[in-house]
Every structure is written in C-alpha cells, then in structure tokens.
Amino acid sequence: EAGVAQSPRYKIIEKRQSVAFWCNPISGHATLYWYQQILGQGPKLLIQFQNNGVVDDSQLPKDRFSAERLKGVDSTLKIQPAKLEDSAVYLCASSETEAFFGQGTRLTVV
Amino acid sequence: GQNIDQPTEMTATEGAIVQINCTYQTSGFNGLFWYQQHAGEAPTFLSYNVLDGLEEKGRFSSFLSRSKGYSYLLLKELQMKDSASYLCAVRNDYKLSFGAGTTVTVRA
Numbered sequence: 593e594a595g596v597a598q599s600p601r602y603k604i605i606e607k608r609q610s611v612a613f614w615c616n617p618i619s620g621h622a623t624l625y626w627y628q629q630i631l632g633q634g635p636k637l638l639i640q641f642q643n644n645g646v647v648d649d650s651q652l653p654k655d656r657f658s659a660e661r662l663k664g665v666d667s668t669l670k671i672q673p674a675k676l677e678d679s680a681v682y683l684c685a686s687s688e689t690e691a692f693f694g695q696g697t698r699l700t701v702v
Numbered sequence: 703g704q705n706i707d708q709p710t711e712m713t714a715t716e717g718a719i720v721q722i723n724c725t726y727q728t729s730g731f732n733g734l735f736w737y738q739q740h741a742g743e744a745p746t747f748l749s750y751n752v753l754d755g756l757e758e759k760g761r762f763s764s765f766l767s768r769s770k771g772y773s774y775l776l777l778k779e780l781q782m783k784d785s786a787s788y789l790c791a792v793r794n795d796y797k798l799s800f801g802a803g804t805t806v807t808v809r810a
Contacts, residue, residue: 625798634789634800635745648797683744690735691791691798693744 598694610672617686627683706801713807722775724790735791736775
C-alpha cells in the first residue's frame with residue numbers, strides 16, 4: 593500500500609517569498625491533516641480536511657497561510673509571505689482511524 | 703482546546719522497562735494514540751486506545767483511563783533503536799492534537 597506522499601522534501605527561501613507544499617494522501621482516506629513541527633516540539637495542527645471540506649483551521653495563520661484540497665484527494669499548503677519563524681517541518685497525514693504521516697517538507701526561511 | 707502533558711525526557715538502560723505517562727483534558731474524547739518519531743523522520747503509529755484498559759503489541763503496551771484523562775506507554779526489553787521521541791495524541795470529536803513529546807534515551 594502506498595503511503596502519504598509529500599513534495600518537496602526540502603525548501604530554502606528568503607523571508608517575504610512564497611512557497612507551496614503538496615500532499616497526496618493514502619487512497620481512500622477521507623481525513624487529511626497539515627501539521628507544523630518546530631524542532632524539539634510536537635506537531636501543531638494547522639488545518640484538517642474531511643474530504644474537501646475544512647473541519648478545523650483554528651490554528652492556521654490565515655493572513656499568510658492557505659490550504660486547499662480539491663476533489664477531496666490531493667492537497668496544497670501555501671505560505672505567502674514567509675517569515676523567519678515559519679522555519680519548520682510541514683507534515684501531511686491522512687487517516688481512517690490512525691493517522692499515517694508523509695516524510696514532511698523541511699522549510700528553512702532565511 | 704486540548705491540554706496534553708507528557709514528560710520532556712526520560713533515560714533508561716538497554717533491556718529495562720520505561721513507562722511514559724500522558725495526561726489530557728478534552729471534550730468529546732474519541733481516542734488516544736501513541737506515535738514514535740526518530741530524529742529527522744516522520745511520526746509512525748504505535749498504538750490506539752479508545753476504551754479503558756491495556757492494549758499490548760509486542761514489546762509495547764498502552765493503557766487508558768478515560769475517567770482520569772490518563773494514558774501510559776510501556777516499553778519493555780528496551781533496545782538502542784528505541785531511542786526516539788514518543789508522542790501522545792488525543793482525538794476529540796474530529797480533531798487530532800499532539801503533545802510535545804517525550805525524548806527517550808536508551809543507554810548501554
């Protein structure tokens with residue numbers, strides 16, 4: 593069974609630039625999550641989708657972050673403009689019961 | 703919101719047993735999960751509890767008490783490869799939230 597796919601694996605950008613991350617969940621998983629994990633901390637939920645609808649985005653900084661899940665499958669997370677404090681690993685996960693994680697995108701903002 | 707607390711660090715000797723506690727406060731509880739995360743890697747699923755009691759899976763066991771808002775992960779016969787961060791995660795009606803993680807260091 594194919595796992596959760598994410599790209600890119602690494603990204604380095606300058607502050608105020610924009611960046612986008614892509615996620616392809618496990619086939620058939622209706623729930624998709626985007627987490628931000630800063631070094632030494634646990635994953636912080638940014639947004640959760642059920643099919644193509646948003647069920648929670650309370651911790652998403654909506655002035656700069658946006659996410660969509662078209663057709664209830666793939667999802668993209670965008671940051672525009674990026675700040676230094678956005679440097680983190682961005683994890684995508686999908687689930688039926690337990691969540692399965694992709695390898696993540698390590699973002700460095702300089 | 704959900705408050706999830708777990709110790710920051712624990713150290714144990716190879717072959718020993720370690721118990722990682724997790725306490726939580728949430729409404730609409732719908733399951734507790736434990737994940738293992740090695741440095742630089744994504745979290746991987748270890749166990750799931752939704753009813754009170756002990757779930758055993760090989761060297762790893764997880765316990766849940768819903769009335770106390772308490773869970774623990776028990777790691778037996780510790781191996782060097784068990785050195786990692788262990789994350790407690792709680793699902794309420796629809797949202798899956800994680801604690802800060804417990805870094806376990808296994809020493810020879």
